[in-house]
Amino acid sequence: MLSKSLIIALLLLVATxxxxxxxxxxxxxxxxxxxxxxTALFIAWSKDDTDGMWQLxxxxxxTQGITHTLKHTIKVQRPNCSDFNSFPxxxxxxxxxxxxxxxxxxxxxxxxxxxxxATAVGASRVDASKHWETDVLMGAAIAYTVSYFVTSVYxxxxxxxxxxxxxxxxxxxxxxxxx
Numbered sequence: 001m002l003s004k005s006l007i008i009a010l011l012l013l014v015a016t017x018x019x020x021x022x023x024x025x026x027x028x029x030x031x032x033x034x035x036x037x038x039t040a041l042f043i044a045w046s047k048d049d050t051d052g053m054w055q056l057x058x059x060x061x062x063t064q065g066i067t068h069t070l071k072h073t074i075k076v077q078r079p080n081c082s083d084f085n086s087f088p089x090x091x092x093x094x095x096x097x098x099x100x101x102x103x104x105x106x107x108x109x110x111x112x113x114x115x116x117x118a119t120a121v122g123a124s125r126v127d128a129s130k131h132w133e134t135d136v137l138m139g140a141a142i143a144y145t146v147s148y149f150v151t152s153v154y155x156x157x158x159x160x161x162x163x164x165x166x167x168x169x170x171x172x173x174x175x176x177x178x179x
Contacts, residue, residue, distance in 0.1 A: 029124030033091040036118055037098030043110065052105050052154060059150040060097045063143045067093040070138075080129040089131045092139030095121035100147035105154045 037060055044052035067090050076087035095118035103111025122136035164172045 025124045026128040026130075029091050029121045029128070032117060032121040032124070033094040036095045036114055036121070037101075040098035040101050040114070043102065043106070047154070049105075049154060051152075052101075055105065055151045056098070056101045059101055059143075059147045060094065062150065063093050063097045063146045064090070066142050066146065067139060070142075076132070076135070078130055079132060082130075086131055087135045087138060088142060089122060089125050089135040089139035091125050092118070092122040092131070092136045093143045096140040096143035097147060100144045101151050104147050104151035 037056065040056055041053060044050075044056060067088050070088055071085045071090065074087050075084040077084050078086040096115075099111060099114035099118040102114045118140070122131075122140060125131040126133055126136055166172050
């Protein structure tokens with residue numbers, strides 16, 4: 001039986017390939033840039049993970065600061081010639097900020113579906129002629145790198161695993177989980 005994550009990933013891939021420059025695909029990118037980080041925030045909140053919420057917020061802010069500083073410093077023209085703010089992709093860096101946080105904080109179980117959704121955001125920007133492929137790759141790389149440095153692995157406070165001495169020659173592990 002396919003997991004929910006795999007089904008979502010497959011649907012996103014089909015949607016990505018089926019929407020050759022459609023307005024709905026572009027709209028997906030506009031919404032996804034915010035929805036993915038908000039989903040990550042909701043997941044951290046649902047786990048009562050205030051440290052995670054802070055790390056996500058800090059990572060997203062740093063990522064956006066770096067992205068927009070580069071946009072206004074490097075001044076690469078967009079493929080549609082509308083302006084010179086193409087490099088790197090802000091939509092992609094925002095989406096990947098949420099995805100990389102989920103991966104670095106909670107593992108690939110959460111990160112993989114988010115990475116697929118974030119990749120579709122980047123693809124929507126290229127498809128809409130708003131960005132070059134290099135813009136999208138750099139946006140993703142910035143978000144991943146920032147998240148790597150500001151996000152720590154989540155340690156469930158309800159689970160305790162500790163080494164134990166059980167007499168002179170006996171060693172073991174104590175596992176405690178609070179429900």
